Amino acid sequence: MSTSQTTAPATRATTAQAGVRGEGQEPRRPFRKYFRETGWRHLVGIVATVFALFPLLYVFSASLNPGGTLLTANSLFSSWDFGSYAELFQNPSQPYGAWFLNTLVIGLTTSVFTVLLGALAAYSFSRMRFRGRRFTLTSLLVVQMFPQMLAMVAIFLIMVTISDIFPAIGLNTQIGLIMVYLGGALGANTYLMYGFFNTVPASIDEAAKIDGAGHARIFFTIILRLVAPILAVVGLLSFIGTSSEFVLASVILIDPDKQTLAVGLYRFVADEFSKNWSVFAAGAVLAAILPVALFLALQKYIVGGLTAGSVK
Numbered sequence: 638m639s640t641s642q643t644t645a646p647a648t649r650a651t652t653a654q655a656g657v658r659g660e661g662q663e664p665r666r667p668f669r670k671y672f673r674e675t676g677w678r679h680l681v682g683i684v685a686t687v688f689a690l691f692p693l694l695y696v697f698s699a700s701l702n703p704g705g706t707l708l709t710a711n712s713l714f715s716s717w718d719f720g721s722y723a724e725l726f727q728n729p730s731q732p733y734g735a736w737f738l739n740t741l742v743i744g745l746t747t748s749v750f751t752v753l754l755g756a757l758a759a760y761s762f763s764r765m766r767f768r769g770r771r772f773t774l775t776s777l778l779v780v781q782m783f784p785q786m787l788a789m790v791a792i793f794l795i796m797v798t799i800s801d802i803f804p805a806i807g808l809n810t811q812i813g814l815i816m817v818y819l820g821g822a823l824g825a826n827t828y829l830m831y832g833f834f835n836t837v838p839a840s841i842d843e844a845a846k847i848d849g850a851g852h853a854r855i856f857f858t859i860i861l862r863l864v865a866p867i868l869a870v871v872g873l874l875s876f877i878g879t880s881s882e883f884v885l886a887s888v889i890l891i892d893p894d895k896q897t898l899a900v901g902l903y904r905f906v907a908d909e910f911s912k913n914w915s916v917f918a919a920g921a922v923l924a925a926i927l928p929v930a931l932f933l934a935l936q937k938y939i940v941g942g943l944t945a946g947s948v949k
Contacts, residue, residue: 700918721919733920735894736901740880741927743811743897747818748875752868755823759830760856764842774831777824785821785884792817793888809891817889818879826871833867834860869938877928898924 668676694713703718725733762774793808796817800807807813837860845855861868883899890896893904902924905917932939 696918697922700915700922702915702918704915706912706914721913721915722923724913724916725920725923730893731901731904732894733898733901733923736896736898737923739811739895740898740924743815743818744876744880744927747815747822747879748872750815750819751822751826751875752872754819755826755830755871756861756864756868757856758823758827759834760852760860762827762831763834763837764839764852774828778828781824789884789888792885796889808889809895811890811895814886814889817885818875818882822875822878826875830864830867830871833864837863866938869935873928873931873935873939876931880924880927 672680698713698715700721701714701717701719703716703720762770796808796813798807799813800809804810805812806816841859841863842855845859850858880897881899882897883903886897887900887903890900893901898920902917902920905920906912906914
């Protein structure tokens with residue numbers, strides 16, 4: 638066989654493969670069609686991302702401003718000075734470390750008991766049938782429609798009365814604040830978990846009852862594992878809500894050593910003539926670590942928990 642005869646089939650094979658590749662390539666869409674179908678979504682996503690990130694970058698830049706004001710922070714990261722972060726822990730009259738620890742304790746305690754009590758209530762509404770069930774469930778949701786400020790005076794008077802009888806859980810106590818948070822959060826969270834509990838087939842409960850399991854064993858060993866996504870979501874929302882709450886914490890907690898971050902940070906800018914915005918911004922940046930860390934740890938449950946809990 639000659640060299641020309643050997644080269645010809647190889648050339649034809651290469652040409653055929655190139656033709657197949659060319660036929661397989663999709664033609665590029667015109668820009669107008671791309672923008673109409675998916676491009677506008679990308680644009681909206683970029684704008685929303687910039688809108689969400691700019692305040693965070695501005696606060697972080699302000700925390701690095703040695704002047705203690707926000708005016709010179711218009712040019713982002715014009716200076717890098719971490720003195721504001723060190724100053725947070727150097728002023729005994731403004732115990733940032735104690736505020737941070739108080740927020741962590743109050744937030745975690747409220748989250749744990751909110752999840753536990755809400756899950757117990759949701760299981761009762763979902764699996765048991767009793768008189769007044771629908772009315773009670775509807776009442777829990779209706780009460781959440783009224784703003785918190787309407788009950789502020791009543792809560793304060795109740796806490797003052799409790800202080801005269803049981804000082805350990807009354808006014809100016811962290812336990813009292815936790816109890817107030819629990820009372821306000823159980824309604825919406827119970828209804829949210831109730832919807833998720835309804836997605837768990839009742840046949841699982843019936844099979845467990847045939848094997849001799851009671852309600853307590855079914856709840857703690859079977860149901861809680863199946864509803865883990867909504868438990869994580871409720872715990873996260875409860876922690877974020879309590880750690881950032883200001884009004885109730887400022888009314889109930891009086892001593893600076895017992896206050897939370899939301900109330901304590903206000904002390905840095907409460908004085909009309911000596912507002913230290915750099916230290917305030919530094920404290921806000923550090924305060925964001927707690928909810929962000931918890932969010933990253935539970936993010937895989939968030940979408941599934943919220944969507945499934947809103948079905949029923």
